[in-house]
Each structure stands twice: as C-alpha cells, then as structure tokens.
C-alpha cells in the first residue's frame with residue numbers, strides 16, 4: 001500500500017472524530033428532537049427512537065430502533081438492534097459486532113467475503129457472507145455492564161443479562177442469564193406471575209396509567225391483586241341480588 005493511501009485513510013478517520021464531536025450534536029438535535037443525547041454519543045440517520053429515550057456519552061448506535069423510555073448507558077455500541085420499551089442498557093455493552101465465517105470458509109479474514117474494507121485488502125467483487133444479523137431485545141430488559149450480545153440473538157421481555165455475560169443464544173422472557181457463554185441463572189418470577197406480566201404488557205399502557213399504578217410496582221403480588229380486582233365483576237348490590245332471586249331459573 002502506498003504511503004499516500006495510508007495518509008488518506010488516517011485523515012479520513014480524523015475527519016470522523018471531528019464529525020462526531022463537532023457536527024453530530026447539531027445533527028442529532030435536528031433529526032431526533034425528542035431523544036436526549038449526551039456529548040460524544042452518536043446515532044446513524046437510519047436509527048429510530050420512540051419518546052423519552054436517553055443515550056449517554058460515547059454511545060454509538062447504528063441502524064437501531066429504541067422503544068419508549070429506554071436508556072442506553074455510556075460507551076455502549078449497538079448495531080442492527082430492535083429494542084423494546086423501558087429497557088435499561090448498561091454501560092460498555094456491545095451488541096451487533098458482526099460475524100466472521102468459522103466453518104467451511106478457508107479464512108475468517110473479510111478480504112475474501114466483504115466489500116466493507118475492514119483492512120486495506122478486498123479480493124472479491126460481491127459480498128458472499130452475512131456479516132450482520134438483526135438482534136431483538138424485548139421490553140423491560142436489563143442488560144448489565146460490559147455484556148456482549150452476539151448477532152441474531154433474541155432476548156425476551158423482562159429478561160436480565162448479567163454484567164460481563166456473552167450472550168450467544170436466545171434468552172427466554174423473565175430469565176436472568178450470566179457468564180461466558182451466558183447460561184440461565186434463574187427465573188425472575190413464578191410461571192403464573194410471568195404469564196400475568198406477559199398478558200398485562202404494562203409497558204404498552206399510557207403514562208397516566210403508569211403514574212397511577214407506579215405505587216404497586218415494588219410488589220408484583222399487589223399489582224396482580226389490583227388488576228385482578230379491576231377486571232373481576234363488581235359485587236352485586238342488594239337490589240340486583242333480590243332481582244336475581246325473582247327470576248325463573250334458566
């Protein structure tokens with residue numbers, strides 16, 4: 001490779017830094033006015049944000065959809081992710097880093113299957129390997145600091161990923177996983193409680209409902225009782241009971 005080409009590439013990477021710290025804050029403010037970005041955070045134009053999202057310093061988001069009131073803590077990099085509402089994405093999380101072939105292909109080096117130019121060599125005319133697969137993260141998911149989520153993984157509603165985990169397989173709803181590779185540690189609730197939460201889908205409710213019921217959230221039992229009694233038919237009044245008695249049996 002010529003010296004000029006090397007110089008050109010290092011100039012381009014410096015330009016990227018200028019773009020991120022000088023130009024991006026204004027672009028993000030214009031393009032995603034409802035989303036709060038801290039300094040040094042950036043998101044590509046093909047990202048989508050619901051209301052109330054907060055992206056902390058030095059996060060990098062590419063082709064990612066984020067549901068309402070989710071926050072993404074500092075230094076996290078997300079690519080090709082669809083994230084639900086009310087998620088807590090910890091600091092330094094990596095999701096969607098991309099794949100290299102590890103079977104059949106002679107080499108793992110992208111020069112032989114990618115046009116992206118990761119190195120200074122590209123030996124093919126068209127791509128011949130799926131480098132990125134979409135990642136699905138449900139609602140009310142908590143991802144601990146420094147976790148890594150592999151391409152193509154799906155994480156169910158209410159799941160927890162422990163700090164430092166490497167998630168390479170799908171995670172069931174309301175399951176806590178941890179370790180390398182991540183394995184289930186325990187369920188957050190009983191089967192009946194999980195069924196209740198999946199049916200309730202509280203994250204779909206409007207803000208007024210959530211504010212009104214927030215006092216019940218510290219104890220799932222109290223929320224269940226309150227919602228069960230609100231759907232149970234009201235007790236019959238003395239007059240209607242008397243009416244019932246007078247009606248002939250069916």
Ligand SMILES: CC(C)(COP(=O)(O)OP(=O)(O)OC[C@H]1O[C@@H](n2cnc3c(N)ncnc32)[C@H](O)[C@@H]1OP(=O)(O)O)[C@@H](O)C(=O)NCCC(=O)NCCS
Nearest residue numbers: 088089090091143144145160161162163164176178179185
């Ligand atoms: C996973 C986590 C949520 C704890 O879950 P928990 O079920 O309450 O965990 P416990 O402390 O009861 O431990 C249960 C078991 O899981 C193990 N464990 C806990 N955290 C773990 C982790 N991050 N990775 C692997 N194993 C973990 C414990 O060693 C214990 O194992 P044992 O039963 O063999 O003794 C917590 O450890 C964690 O990782 N939190 C993330 C913190 C964070 O990153 N915060 C950033 C703010 S957004």
